[in-house]
Amino acid sequence: MPGPPSPHAPPPPFDAVAARRIRESLGMAPGHVAHGLSSSFGLTYITPGTVTAWERGLASPSPAELTALASVLWCDPTQLIGTPRALREHRLIRGYAATDVARAVGMDLGVYEEAERTGVWPGDDRQTKALASVLGLSQRDRMSVTGDNGRLAELLGEAVSTRWQAHARAIAKLTGLDRRALAEPLRTMHQEYQHLMTATLSRATTAAASGEQGRAYLERVTDRFWDLLEAQG
DSSP, rough: OOOOOTTTOOOBBBBBHHHHHHHHHHHHTHHHHHHHHHHHHHHTTOOOHHHHHTTTOOOOOHHHHHHHHHTTSSSOGGGGOOOOOOOHHHHHHHOOOOHHHHHHHHHOHHHHHHHHHHHOOOOOOHHHHHHHHHHHHHHHHHHTTTTHHHHHHHHHHHHHHGGGGGGHHHHHHHTOHHHHHHHHHHHHHHHHHHHHHHHHHHHTHHHHHHHHHHHHHTTTTTHHHHHHHHHHH
């Protein structure tokens, strides 16, 4: 099993909005937080300005600083962590070093680190399953960290703009999901996209404006797909 995180690991994604919301709910000012970090954890270099920078997304606390901040704000550290997207972020949230994950999935460390840098996963089926198990990845997360979301977006774009039934098999193969589970989400998305395009044109909008509406939908097509799948359980 993976061991403790490296003390030099980069910070996990920080939820600046949550940090500010929790602080304000406690009636604390940035100065109170800075004082708590200094007096209780010896982080004397942290000023009210540092706390404000964190909350504005201008800087992020290190893993140790995040743990201390959670203690000062009387919350669990996970409440201050944003939604992970990349492979490195999922690893950091779990508190694992790259060498431990590489060992757990049976991959050369250099190859694994290259996967984190490029966002392209080179592992075979066994390694991919091991990665999902070690990092606790959902199917949605797995598609994201292995770089398959790009191909999924292409297939979904074709499905909503043409006949969704013609693409169900390819989407099922790529995602590993049962085709029957895909039917309702794909049907819904096809209807949404077609309605959007029809409605924008019927309002006498220009072709450019209609195209912009369609592009906006396609930019978030994978998120919509996973949201619908998760909603149907």
